[in-house]
Amino acid sequence: MARATNRDVLLGKVLGLVQSGWPQKLCPADADLSSYFARRNELSVMCGVVMWGTRVVVPQCLRGIKHKRGAPYHPSTNGLAERFVQTVKGALKASSADSGGVQCNLDRFLLAYHNTSHSITGESPAQLILGRPLRSRLDCVKPEVLSKQRQGPCPGSVVRGFGIGSSVWVRCYLGAVKWKKGVIVDQTGPLCYYVEVDGRRWKRHIDQLKSGTVSTDIDSPVRFDIDSDVRVPPHSGHLPYVAPSGQSNAAPQPVRSPQVEGLPLHVEPQPSTTCPETVSNPHPYTPVTISPGPRGSNRVRNAPKRLDL
Template sequence: MPKDTTPTPESTFASMGVAKPPMGTYGVPKQLVSDNSPQFVSEEFETFLLVNGIRHLKSAPYHPATNGLAERFLQSFKAALKSAKGGRSDVKQKLPNFLLAYRNAEHSTTGISPAIMFIGRQLRTRLDCIKPDLQEKVIKHQEVQMKQPFKEPRKFRDGDKVCVRDYRSKEQKWIAGIIHKKTGTLSYEIKVGPDMIWRRHIDQVISSGLQPDLQTPPEIVQPIDILNLLPSQHHCDELLYGADHYTTDSIEFYFSMVLLAIFIYLPLLDPEGSLSRLHTTINTSSFL
């Protein structure tokens, strides 16, 4: 006697009840793949899929390999249940453990786990308790920083009198000015002279009570020119021969100027005194 394959309302509604909870959690799928069981080909189930806009794909009759992914998963699932500890009554406990391990395992084809592909992250397991949690470490550091007193950075307003760093000369490091405007969180424009506005970081600005002179440009400290400090020809003759005797064209003037330059500026040019021994070897009378 042939077996009756007419679907019963109970089996059809049971299949619909199994399909609804995942839809409520993850949404309505685009397609559903099943075999040709009576409850999947019934009119009620087809209407259910049509109303929800789900495409129904059925495998070839008596050919389970058509839906190879589902059949391969069933083989892995059955093998895991057999190898797990416990009797048959522990199936409800074995199933969540298997699913957790399976969804966290790296797939051989995609190279990533099903959990990452589905929800974008790895599922937390007991192994995570022995691994450092970077996110939790960052949160703890942020909580500690929030408990510390907040030091508000220095601020200046337009028109405040300040001193700014001057990099034009090594002698004069600071120059007075006023805040022109704020250009960033820690950047300012400072007016230091007529049509002279410098851009400085707040670390290069200090408060000052000095009144800046904005009418004249700030001067740069120039280096000393030794040639300008040499004695004149008239002054050398006056020192050597007296005020009433001048030998402006004599050769003695040039020797006297060289000697004076050596003895006056030798300590400046040779502060360590390595050349100062020349004082003891040079006989000045032989030149005059």
């Protein structure tokens, strides 16, 4: 603890000022010492460690807290926190009709949450923090936790990842180009990476990266002919006509429209999708008109039978 205090930049200054004496007023360069200056009469040194009353001032390197930032434009990086916020809001909205107000409903929710077993640890937060569950009305009927949930990836699942120096495509949010080529230079977490793109370092989630072995035309659409599985390159301007198996590239037959009772039936030829550069059609299409039948019904009508008294 004393060694870490001496190595800490801020606590090293506080240690020296507590031993030598505090000035009457801090200079602007020591603005980071304002919180310690306000409590200068409560600070002391014991065995090379800064004490605040009976409590030890722990150096930053020993606090076990490291500030990490997620990838931009990817809120699901901090998905657990976002999910918990939605859970709290949903619980308060569901209990809005209950009596007691917002604070009372929040206390009830927290009591139930602290006594509920976690899906990963298999234990409740109260059991992990206090070593015992909080007393509630459900203590007598609460089921005993018999098994813990399996941790880690499911069997057979594929773990995604990139190695340092791997060539990848990086999602770009500036300009019209959506993907740029980059190289992985560092990994900040299980799914977050630093990628060097055009001499700059971008932080991206693995969902914002693609392998460098894929085609450069990532955003190009792929179209298929309706009647076949022939792949058509993008921006070709036309679709080739492919005849069904066992037939030649002849002109397609006209399609008959469904007949409606009382209306003439007119047959329109199907528009040709033949590529003029590859297939020639010696039989031009001619519209065919079928003479309509009788407009009325063909059923036999009998005279009405009236009552004759």
